[in-house]
Amino acid sequence: MTFDERYFNIGRLDRLSYGDSFIHRLDPRTKVIATILFLFTVVSFPKYEVVALAPFFLFPILLMTLGGISLRFIALKVLMVSPFAILIGIFNPLFDTQTVTIGFGTSISAGWISFAAILVKFTLTVSTALLLVATTSFPGVCQALRRLGCPAIFVTQLLFLYRYLFVLAEEAMRIVRARDLRCFGRQGRGVKIFARLVGTLLVRSLDRAERIYRAMLSRGFAGDIPRLGGFRLRSADLAFAAAMALFLVTFRFFPLTEEFGRFAQELWR
Amino acid sequence: MSHHIIEFRDVLFRYPDGTEALKGINFRITHGESVGIVGANGAGKSTLLLHLNGCLLPAAGTVTIGDLTLAAETRRQLRRKVGVVFQNPDDQLFMPTVFEDVAFGPLNIGLNDRQVRERVHWALGMVGCLDLWDKPPHHLSAGQKSAVAIAAVMAMEPDILAMDEPAANLDPRSRRSLIGLLKTFRHTKLIASHDLDLILDVCERCLVVRDGRVVADGPSAAILSDAPLLEENNLELPLSLHRR
Amino acid sequence: MHMADALLSPAVGITMLAGTVAVGGYASKKLKENIDDRMIPLMGVLGAFIFAAQMINFTIPATGASGHLGGGMILAILLGPHAAFLVMASVLTVQALFFADGGLLALGCNIWNLAFYPGYLLYPLLYKPLAGGGDRPGRVLVASVISVVVALQLGAFSVVLQTYLSGKSELPLGAFLLFMQPIHLAIGLVEGFITAGIIGFIRSVRPDILACAATSRPLSGDFSLRKILITFAVLAVFTGAALSWFASTHPDGLEWAIARVTGRAELPEPVGGIGVVLKDIQEKTAFLPGYGFQSAPSEAIEAEAPPAWPAVEAGTSAAGVIGAAIVLGVVGLIGFCIRLVRKRVQGATP
Numbered sequence: 001m002t003f004d005e006r007y008f009n010i011g012r013l014d015r016l017s018y019g020d021s022f023i024h025r026l027d028p029r030t031k032v033i034a035t036i037l038f039l040f041t042v043v044s045f046p047k048y049e050v051v052a053l054a055p056f057f058l059f060p061i062l063l064m065t066l067g068g069i070s071l072r073f074i075a076l077k078v079l080m081v082s083p084f085a086i087l088i089g090i091f092n093p094l095f096d097t098q099t100v101t102i103g104f105g106t107s108i109s110a111g112w113i114s115f116a117a118i119l120v121k122f123t124l125t126v127s128t129a130l131l132l133v134a135t136t137s138f139p140g141v142c143q144a145l146r147r148l149g150c151p152a153i154f155v156t157q158l159l160f161l162y163r164y165l166f167v168l169a170e171e172a173m174r175i176v177r178a179r180d181l182r183c184f185g186r187q188g189r190g191v192k193i194f195a196r197l198v199g200t201l202l203v204r205s206l207d208r209a210e211r212i213y214r215a216m217l218s219r220g221f222a223g224d225i226p227r228l229g230g231f232r233l234r235s236a237d238l239a240f241a242a243a244m245a246l247f248l249v250t251f252r253f254f255p256l257t258e259e260f261g262r263f264a265q266e267l268w269r
Numbered sequence: 270m271s272h273h274i275i276e277f278r279d280v281l282f283r284y285p286d287g288t289e290a291l292k293g294i295n296f297r298i299t300h301g302e303s304v305g306i307v308g309a310n311g312a313g314k315s316t317l318l319l320h321l322n323g324c325l326l327p328a329a330g331t332v333t334i335g336d337l338t339l340a341a342e343t344r345r346q347l348r349r350k351v352g353v354v355f356q357n358p359d360d361q362l363f364m365p366t367v368f369e370d371v372a373f374g375p376l377n378i379g380l381n382d383r384q385v386r387e388r389v390h391w392a393l394g395m396v397g398c399l400d401l402w403d404k405p406p407h408h409l410s411a412g413q414k415s416a417v418a419i420a421a422v423m424a425m426e427p428d429i430l431a432m433d434e435p436a437a438n439l440d441p442r443s444r445r446s447l448i449g450l451l452k453t454f455r456h457t458k459l460i461a462s463h464d465l466d467l468i469l470d471v472c473e474r475c476l477v478v479r480d481g482r483v484v485a486d487g488p489s490a491a492i493l494s495d496a497p498l499l500e501e502n503n504l505e506l507p508l509s510l511h512r513r
Numbered sequence: 514m515h516m517a518d519a520l521l522s523p524a525v526g527i528t529m530l531a532g533t534v535a536v537g538g539y540a541s542k543k544l545k546e547n548i549d550d551r552m553i554p555l556m557g558v559l560g561a562f563i564f565a566a567q568m569i570n571f572t573i574p575a576t577g578a579s580g581h582l583g584g585g586m587i588l589a590i591l592l593g594p595h596a597a598f599l600v601m602a603s604v605l606t607v608q609a610l611f612f613a614d615g616g617l618l619a620l621g622c623n624i625w626n627l628a629f630y631p632g633y634l635l636y637p638l639l640y641k642p643l644a645g646g647g648d649r650p651g652r653v654l655v656a657s658v659i660s661v662v663v664a665l666q667l668g669a670f671s672v673v674l675q676t677y678l679s680g681k682s683e684l685p686l687g688a689f690l691l692f693m694q695p696i697h698l699a700i701g702l703v704e705g706f707i708t709a710g711i712i713g714f715i716r717s718v719r720p721d722i723l724a725c726a727a728t729s730r731p732l733s734g735d736f737s738l739r740k741i742l743i744t745f746a747v748l749a750v751f752t753g754a755a756l757s758w759f760a761s762t763h764p765d766g767l768e769w770a771i772a773r774v775t776g777r778a779e780l781p782e783p784v785g786g787i788g789v790v791l792k793d794i795q796e797k798t799a800f801l802p803g804y805g806f807q808s809a810p811s812e813a814i815e816a817e818a819p820p821a822w823p824a825v826e827a828g829t830s831a832a833g834v835i836g837a838a839i840v841l842g843v844v845g846l847i848g849f850c851i852r853l854v855r856k857r858v859q860g861a862t863p
Contacts, residue, residue: 006568010611039618044523047681051833054840061844065851081613085517088682095683104831111683118681122519126613133610139365151541157603159365160557165564166407167359172565191703194571195710198582202562202711203719209558211360213551214324218353219425220377223550261836285721
């Protein structure tokens with residue numbers, strides 16, 4: 001991905017997060033906890049379990065549709081970060097050659113099943129994490145973290161980072177464009193020039209930090225970032241949390257997918 | 270609000286790398302005056318402004334505001350009297366939302382939640398940005414950022430307002446709004462700017478700074494129509510005076 | 514490279530998360546005690562800087578591949594280990610959230626791998642002693658390259674270990690190591706040079722920053738040998754615990770891996786008495802299937818011979834496949850309907 005692409009990517013996700021929908025309006029704490037529990041549950045499935053994961057697609061689908069996030073956007077992002085998981089996972093079929101049956105009289109090596117499991121889990125975890133951000137503004141996530149016990153200094157750090165990453169990314173983009181305009185082919189993309197570019201960016205960043213500090217002092221900053229009151233949990237949040245808990249427990253511990261399949265088979269006969 | 274007289278006497282300032290930015294600044298500004306500060310780049314305008322709220326301390330000479338003399342111990346008190354709006358709004362809007370940025374000052378003063386909300390509401394209303402309250406700063410346009418930065422400073426209700434190049438990044442309409450807004454402020458105002466038309470419009474008095482010294486001090490109308498003086502200082506006649 | 518959630522088991526994830534949270538808590542505490550006000554905007558902006566700098570690619574010499582900066586060492590040099598850890602952690606958190614670069618559960622692993630080693634291990638142990646006062650460019654270069662290379666090697670090794678212990682990947686330990694370590698050696702060399710280059714550049718245009726950075730943190734006095742040893746001990750306990758979980762549940766798997774790597778075919782003893790204790794606890798929690806501790810639920814029943822690993826439940830029945838298809842179909846339908854309704858609603862309201 002080029003610099004420009006990465007930059008506009010974050011921008012898009014950021015803008016989506018300020019949308020307005022039922023999901024957006026839920027308390028960030030609810031969403032953060034729900035997502036963490038979801039991820040944990042998905043990851044806890046044994047390595048050969050693929051079929052039981054199917055119902056879990058409901059969560060990201062719901063977030064996506066109720067939150068008004070485009071499927072294409074999420075799908076593309078998932079695809080973009082899949083190389084590492086695929087790269088590691090592809091060895092499973094190569095090394096795990098025990099054959100197992102998968103119904104309908106066919107059989108494949110166990111390695112393919114565990115590979116499929118990795119891919120499914122990957123899709124579920126990555127899309128859900130992205131949807132968390134897409135439906136909760138980043139400051140909302142930070143507030144949630146703070147109220148869930150994260151040290152204030154780390155939350156402040158996250159907020160400042162977020163605030164200035166767009167500013168600095170734009171500065172970096174300008175520097176990169178200036179470089180790219182003046183390098184023909186490969187020259188100029190080397191390490192030495194990179195070090196100088198980054199050095200320049202660093203000095204500008206430090207100057208900026210100094211100016212921000214001055215502005216903070218000018219408005220009375222004395223060491224602590226002050227805060228106003230926070231969110232309140234509503235009944236929608238409690239309902240969401242309860243539904244989530246029920247869903248996770250049910251589908252983790254009961255092989256319902258198989259039941260549906262058997263039911264369908266009975267109907268067929 | 271009684272006497273908020275600003276007085277600089279023989280103020281000297283040297284940056285850590287040795288540059289002598291101020292070589293003896295002298296002036297006196299009384300309550301309610303609107304003063305423009307003009308001069309070439311590097312003349313010392315911004316450095317001067319940074320002394321107003323104690324971001325910088327003079328190496329020699331005195332800065333007196335009201336009955337407080339600027340020193341390390343009095344800096345904090347001074348900052349409640351003097352609000353400084355810096356050149357780059359991005360550097361001044363560092364909180365996640367506009368509301369929190371404008372609330373930063375009042376919260377630091379020690380007001381309670383209800384008072385803070387009132388101040389924020391008032392300040393944002395004054396600059397016409399009430400509907401932006403929950404937006405993150407990086408979603409705002411340059412004009413909006415400038416306006417919110419001003420609101421953030423005004424929310425502290427300072428007696429004196431100092432601004433460094435307030436119209437630098439604004440489009441003509443935003444600039445016009447800003448000028449209109451500044452004209453409604455009854456505070457003492459110090460505005461450093463290259464925008465001589467703005468100074469002419471908003472400030473009755475003008476200081477010309479060159480090489481760290483005040484070389485001219487008088488009514489804006491007089492100073493800003495003195496072509497030779499302006500050219501000596503890398504400036505020109507304001508555009509609105511060009512037609513004469 | 515960053516760990517993904519899909520390759521992680523809850524056991525490994527939680528262990529690393531615990532370690533990271535512990536270090537993070539320690540760093541926060543230390544910063545609160547020692548902090549200079551101006552650190553707050555500085556940390557934030559430097560975090561944004563690292564983030565932005567990582568978005569710029571460069572070509573790695575002699576390979577033509579493109580790489581990007583890590584940044585842990587530069588942060589440690591500029592800010593000291595505590596602030597550097599938090600800043601790096603924040604960068605990784607934002608990356609995980611916005612770029613899906615590394616999973617959310619895997620954040621514990623990623624922060625440990627990329628933020629702990631440079632700041633808390635390599636900076637005090639290797640960089641500072643080697644670089645001395647930092648005024649000789651040659652020494653800075655050597656110090657940079659060595660510390661960054663070692664930091665990245667440790668990080669890469671940790672990723673391999675975490676993946677292996679999670680048990681979701683079949684990649685043999687040896688092969689994985691052979692893949693990861695050399696790549697990170699190359700990246701480390703380049704990043705070491707870049708780090709030295711940046712520090713040199715700063716020194717020439719803004720030496721005051723480095724002087725400030727070097728003196729404002731009471732690092733040398735603070736960071737006693739004892740603390741370093743404690744850190745190593747903690748690390749060892751974590752790894753030891755994790756290894757013994759594995760050893761007691763996948764004896765065949767570990768044996769096989771070790772056989773491949775070392776040519777021996779012996780099962781190593783569980784680490785001291787820990788392994789026995791852990792096996793005990795594990796048996797008591799045997800009702801939790803698949804939480805990364807076991808491969809088959811029947812482990813609890815001692816009478817049965819331990820099932821061959823991998824377990825026979827890898828296969829599934831036709832019912833399972835049909836069921837999956839039905840479920841996915843239903844889920845898709847629900848999604849489709851919701852979208853339709855939303856469009857209708859949004860179309861209706863002006």
